[in-house]
Amino acid sequence: MDKNQSLENLQRSGGLKAEPADRKECEGLMRSASDRLQDARSAQLSFASRFDLAYNAAHGIALTALRLSGFRSDRRYLVFQCLVHTAGINKLQVRLFALCHERRNLAEYEGYMDEDERLLAELIDSTTALKAVVEQTMAGLYSG
Template sequence: MSVPALDNLVRIGQLKAEPRNVLELGRMLKMARTRLADAQLGSLSLEGRFTSAYNAAHAAALAALRWHGYRSENRYTVFQCLAHTIAWPPNRWRVLDAAHQKRNLAEYEGYLEVEESTITELCALAASLIADVQALTAQ
């Protein structure tokens, strides 16, 4: 399913057009649900829960992009594309974009300062994203 804004990103090399793979979509959504469940385990560290919530959101966002027939090699792009893949408003996908920035600080600089409220918000967004992508892929 071609989306003009996403086609523009293909033209400038930010996305690749690739046929939809239903099995891959199912695996991504399963991974998203598993990571979200991990993020809600109180026995994990805050950092581990944050990472799991972030990974849940990323897997679901990537599934939405793949459903439309696109792939990105840049993790942040999948969140920015949510405006076009599932019509999420900026106030929702920008929270995920901010989480991506926190994730990068942790991965590349060893710095992650995260609070319980951040994880709670990220888990709620990830759950909503998973539900929205599940509804999209059921069409």
């Protein structure tokens, strides 16, 4: 099954909504994600703040990839799961983002935050790599 067919199947099931990409929206999402990713590297901040910043940067970039593909979703986990199709990243990276999504939910809704510096470092590294892929996609779509 190709990328478009997979995304269209998710649209038919109600997980995604078709919506043309908006350049200003995508640029704004990437600008915000870049700022958050940079701030997530700040050792002066608490672990919880750095994790929240890195996670939200990853989500913003993943959402940008989905928007560039002509879709939108209000389900955070689905935005990450679509990365295989929207950004061409591997399933191992998607599993990392899914784990971070679970950890974020535990912190957000149950008040539990496991301070795992290694996981945070992996999240920052994977988000940085994802950012480069999505920036390249944007440059290809909006050049000229």
